[in-house]
Structure formats: C-alpha cells, structure tokens
Amino acid sequence: MIVSCLNTKGGVGKTTASLNLAVSRALEGRSVLAVDGDRQGSLITALANREWEPAIAAAHYPDGQILRQQVTMAKGRYDDIIIDAGGRDNTALRAALMLADLVLIPFLPRSFDVWALEDMARLLEEARATRDIRALAFLSMADSRGNDNAEAAESIPEGIEYLGTSIGRRKAIADAAGRGKGILEEPNRDLKASDEIRRFVASIYRYDNL
Ligand SMILES: Nc1ncnc2c1ncn2[C@@H]1O[C@H](COP(=O)(O)OP(=O)(O)OP(=O)(O)O)[C@@H](O)[C@H]1O
Ligand SMILES: [Mg+2]
Numbered sequence: 001m002i003v004s005c006l007n008t009k010g011g012v013g014k015t016t017a018s019l020n021l022a023v024s025r026a027l028e029g030r031s032v033l034a035v036d037g038d039r040q041g042s043l044i045t046a047l048a049n050r051e052w053e054p055a056i057a058a059a060h061y062p063d064g065q066i067l068r069q070q071v072t073m074a075k076g077r078y079d080d081i082i083i084d085a086g087g088r089d090n091t092a093l094r095a096a097l098m099l100a101d102l103v104l105i106p107f108l109p110r111s112f113d114v115w116a117l118e119d120m121a122r123l124l125e126e127a128r129a130t131r132d133i134r135a136l137a138f139l140s141m142a143d144s145r146g147n148d149n150a151e152a153a154e155s156i157p158e159g160i161e162y163l164g165t166s167i168g169r170r171k172a173i174a175d176a177a178g179r180g181k182g183i184l185e186e187p188n189r190d191l192k193a194s195d196e197i198r199r200f201v202a203s204i205y206r207y208d209n210l
Contacts, residue, residue: 001208002081004100009116010087013106013140015042016177018084023182024201026054030079033057037067037085037092046180064091071099097127102207106140109152121157139166165203
C-alpha cells in the first residue's frame with residue numbers, strides 16, 4: 001500500500017510520522033520504501049545514516065514527475081511505500097496525492113492548522129476528479145489532555161475523515177527521529193510514546209485491504 005503523508009502547511013509532523021510509519025512496518029518484517037518528496041530532504045537525511053536493522057530503502061524525488069515515474073516502477077517491489085512531501089503545494093505533493101492508496105494529513109489542534117485542512121480538502125477535491133482517494137487527518141503533536149483536541153477534530157472539512165488515533169507532543173519521538181530512529185526502536189525511552197505509535201500505525205494499516 002502507498003501511504004502519502006501530506007499537508008500544505010509546514011512543520012506539522014509529516015516527516016516524523018513518515019519515519020515512524022516506515023520503521024514500524026519494517027520492524028514487522030515488511031519491505032519498506034520511504035520516499036522523500038521534499039527538497040529539504042529531512043526524511044532522506046534521517047534514513048541515510050541508518051546502518052542497523054531493519055533496513056529501509058529510501059529515495060529522494062523532489063520533482064513530481066520523477067517521483068511519479070519512480071514510485072510507479074518501484075511499486076511491485078515493496079510491501080509498503082511511504083511518501084513524505086514538503087509543506088507546500090508543489091509537483092511532488094501532487095504526485096504523492098495521485099499515487100496514494102491512502103493520504104494521511106497530520107494537523108495541529110490550533111485554528112490556523114485546522115484552517116490549513118481546507119486547503120488540503122480543495123486539493124483532494126481536484127485530484128478526485130481523476131480518481132477516488134481516501135484521506136485521513138490525524139492530530140499531530142497533540143497535547144495529552146484538553147478540549148482543543150476534540151474541538152479540532154470536529155472542524156475537519158468534508159472529504160477528509162478523522163483518524164481517531166493521534167501522535168502526542170513527546171520529546172522522545174522527536175529525539176529518536178533526530179537519530180534516524182522510530183520510537184519503536186527505543187521503546188524504553190518512553191513507553192507511552194511507543195504505545196501510541198503502535199496504536200497509530202495499526203489504525204492506519206487496517207485500511208490495507210482496500
Ligand atoms: N510527536 C512529536 N512530538 C514532539 N515533537 C515533534 C513531534 N513531531 C514532530 N516534532 C517536531 O516538530 C518539528 C516539525 O516536525 P516535522 O519535521 O516532522 O514536520 P514536517 O511537517 O515534516 O515539517 P516540514 O513541513 O518542514 O517538512 C520538528 O522539530 C520535530 O522534531
Ligand atoms: Mg518534513
């Protein structure tokens with residue numbers, strides 16, 4: 001399954017979520033290709049330094065046309081492909097949108113971020129003229145408590161579903177990503193964080209039978 005982690009808003013946790021998805025699936029013994037569609041190359045940089053198991057294939061395609069061609073060719077060779085794009089509307093983001101079996105949209109429980117979902121809803125509507133695309137928004141860097149989260153969830157625009165599981169704002173997750181690791185590779189640093197990521201990943205891949 002091809003999962004694209006997208007939001008035209010920057011800094012919402014796309015790369016961190018993509019890395020954790022890739023690592024989690026690889027730990028389950030699946031062959032994983034992680035595609036970085038962001039010119040900045042944060043995901044490819046994180047993965048480039050991995051010299052340990054599980055291996056995760058990684059590629060950097062900031063150009064949309066190349067991304068589309070390469071991922072289309074690679075598709076049959078991997079169990080899972082995860083595409084991370086940059087925080088703006090560009091050719092790579094649009095290619096990732098068109099390739100995706102599932103689009104994941106991380107957003108923060110703050111008004112500007114919730115409004116940014118309208119932008120994603122518009123892009124999805126355009127893309128759906130060509131093909132049907134399932135899109136799930138999830139709360140990223142969420143506070144562990146507070147009504148903000150529930151309120152944010154209610155303001156998701158039409159055309160985007162709400163994924164009940166979220167990723168909390170947790171230092172251990174950011175720190176692990178800085179070392180090129182998913183939190184499941186160092187679960188003892190924060191058991192709550194690793195449980196959360198486990199639940200998050202499971203909730204996404206129950207859509208694998210699409
Ligand atoms: N769950 C989290 N808990 C704490 N910090 C986080 C979490 N997720 C991401 N961060 C931090 O927030 C910042 C932005 O995260 P990230 O780079 O994953 O976002 P992005 O959407 O990919 O950004 P960009 O649009 O620039 O590509 C980083 O410093 C990252 O370490
Ligand atoms: Mg990023």
